[in-house]
Amino acid sequence: MENRIKKVMSNVFNINVDSINNESSPDNIENWDSLKHMNLIVALEEEFRIEFDDEEVVDSMNYALILNILSSK
Amino acid sequence: MKYSEIIKLNNDLEGVINSPEYKIVILSNIMVHQSKDICEYLLRTESVNAKVLLGEYDNIVQDSAKFQDANAIVIFWDTYNFIDGFQYKAESLSSPEFESIVEKIKTEIDLVLCNLKDIPLVLINRFSSLIFDQFSLSNNRINKLVGRLNTYLEEKCGENVKIIDIDKVISRLSIKSSIDLRYYYSSKTLYSIDFYKKYFEYVKPIFLSTTGKIKKALIFDCDNTLWKGILGEDGFDNIRIYREVQYLTLQLAKKGVIICLCSKNNPQDVDNVLENHPDMILRDEHIVVKKVNWSDKVSNLKSISQDLNIGLDSLVFIDDSSFEIGLIKKELPTIKTFQVPVKEYEYGLMMREVSNLFYSPSQTKEDIQKVKIYKKQLQRSEDRGRVGNIEDYLRSLGLALIVHVDDLSQVSRIAQMTQKTNQFNLTTIRYTESDIKKLVEDELKTVISISVSDKYGDSGVTGLAILDSDKSAIDTLLLSCRVLGRNIEYKFMDIIIDFAKNKDIRVLNSQYIKTIKNQQVSDFYERCGFVKIDEVDSSSQYNLHVENYKNKDMKYIRIENGK
Numbered sequence: 001m002e003n004r005i006k007k008v009m010s011n012v013f014n015i016n017v018d019s020i021n022n023e024s025s026p027d028n029i030e031n032w033d034s035l036k037h038m039n040l041i042v043a044l045e046e047e048f049r050i051e052f053d054d055e056e057v058v059d060s061m062n063y064a065l066i067l068n069i070l071s072s073k
Numbered sequence: 074m075k076y077s078e079i080i081k082l083n084n085d086l087e088g089v090i091n092s093p094e095y096k097i098v099i100l101s102n103i104m105v106h107q108s109k110d111i112c113e114y115l116l117r118t119e120s121v122n123a124k125v126l127l128g129e130y131d132n133i134v135q136d137s138a139k140f141q142d143a144n145a146i147v148i149f150w151d152t153y154n155f156i157d158g159f160q161y162k163a164e165s166l167s168s169p170e171f172e173s174i175v176e177k178i179k180t181e182i183d184l185v186l187c188n189l190k191d192i193p194l195v196l197i198n199r200f201s202s203l204i205f206d207q208f209s210l211s212n213n214r215i216n217k218l219v220g221r222l223n224t225y226l227e228e229k230c231g232e233n234v235k236i237i238d239i240d241k242v243i244s245r246l247s248i249k250s251s252i253d254l255r256y257y258y259s260s261k262t263l264y265s266i267d268f269y270k271k272y273f274e275y276v277k278p279i280f281l282s283t284t285g286k287i288k289k290a291l292i293f294d295c296d297n298t299l300w301k302g303i304l305g306e307d308g309f310d311n312i313r314i315y316r317e318v319q320y321l322t323l324q325l326a327k328k329g330v331i332i333c334l335c336s337k338n339n340p341q342d343v344d345n346v347l348e349n350h351p352d353m354i355l356r357d358e359h360i361v362v363k364k365v366n367w368s369d370k371v372s373n374l375k376s377i378s379q380d381l382n383i384g385l386d387s388l389v390f391i392d393d394s395s396f397e398i399g400l401i402k403k404e405l406p407t408i409k410t411f412q413v414p415v416k417e418y419e420y421g422l423m424m425r426e427v428s429n430l431f432y433s434p435s436q437t438k439e440d441i442q443k444v445k446i447y448k449k450q451l452q453r454s455e456d457r458g459r460v461g462n463i464e465d466y467l468r469s470l471g472l473a474l475i476v477h478v479d480d481l482s483q484v485s486r487i488a489q490m491t492q493k494t495n496q497f498n499l500t501t502i503r504y505t506e507s508d509i510k511k512l513v514e515d516e517l518k519t520v521i522s523i524s525v526s527d528k529y530g531d532s533g534v535t536g537l538a539i540l541d542s543d544k545s546a547i548d549t550l551l552l553s554c555r556v557l558g559r560n561i562e563y564k565f566m567d568i569i570i571d572f573a574k575n576k577d578i579r580v581l582n583s584q585y586i587k588t589i590k591n592q593q594v595s596d597f598y599e600r601c602g603f604v605k606i607d608e609v610d611s612s613s614q615y616n617l618h619v620e621n622y623k624n625k626d627m628k629y630i631r632i633e634n635g636k
Binding site: 010038 | 075076077078080081084104106107110255256259260262265266
């Protein structure tokens, strides 16, 4: 699951998979703006065939949190 | 393909296409930013160097004046967002309030069309009320409004404007899959990723037609593609013409699409059908290039593209065989391929999907003349080199021959093969089940049957050789045409020779008896290293010193024992 999340993030933000760590967030990924954030959410929903609820969309603001949310699904 | 993969591949394609940038601006009164990568990707894979820009949210009128250098503009103008909450407010508005909104939209349509009159291509979606009207029995206000606006739009729009029926795209996907109301309510993002994939796939031919990348030629296999049945096996009288498919193809031909054939068949058999079959719709005059022969389809399709002097990426190829489709996809990936659906009733719809690829905004006299023009242009040799890399493809298939020897359980299938196989059949000796049973039980006869499997599946029992140790001869050798084109026949000969060696045969005899259907194997024994020793009328005799036989060494075909 970790790898699949990182792969999606790397595709959406056009960055290297290896550069993604627990602290990866809009603060250190230049490309991660609000529109790209929606793209990320939609891409993750498609990848894992799940739906984020509104709070989760807002909360998914770094890699560790995304992993956490997806693990609970 | 998943959205994140599209984003990735689209990034990879950025800047690598060697053609002028094709700038598309998408204007909208809803959020549509996910359309960008999907639209770019679908066009970039067709070698259009697309660059998509998005207008500001809900700024259609202002933006229409801003992007005068765009090659194309796409407009998503969502009815329910004319004013915030229109889907639930509309029925409660007073008549003057409602009419003032209508007038505002009409004025905006006028402004937008006027601003965009010099843009070469404008796609504007028909106004739709499908999503919130899906349960409504009565013709409500929004529904009527949509009708009025669409009529207005049609009257006002110029030649450069294409009105896109977005409801078609939604219906094909279902409303539920096309939209995501969660994001509509939270961020005015209405459409789903799946919707954008379908939408841009649907409108893609319009872009391609303006960039010169449109498909030009449609190439058909014959057996089980233009008709049901195998001409060489079932015969002229027993094939059934796919009339709907042929009618639709004829309409394409009349529009200027170049229709070609690429089929493994005897050319005179196919010509006979084109000329004389009473049910055929397509005739020789409609076909521009015919590659009807026993060469591989990669060579034939390449040669069609050379003959017509158009790129491989202008070709669309239809075949019923997953083997052939797989081969073309691997070796000539720029050719768009379609496989005839297993369910015959789906074929007509598939043909309509194919037809859409040949979209052309208007028809010219040249289009109608095109068949004649191309036919004149073509006076070149049919014969072009075979392609070396077919073997790569065969290697990727995981081919295996499953060999059965004197297998009583297969008697009826074996007899049936001797009765029905005509094309790859060296002697065409017909046996009944009881004949075969005797041969199986005869110690001096070896009945070798094979089935072929690859990654697409198992062909069932499709090949037969009968070795006669008494006469040191191959009595029967046949293969179903389903498994040809894979070098199976040569591997089979390796197997036969091994059996001959085991039976202590030193000089192996064989013969070819000519029939009207088996000319493709007339030199098969010579191709395998046999020497012709006699030829009387329609039969040729061969022999082979077994120790001189050169094994073909095709390691990519495995041999397995049936049991």
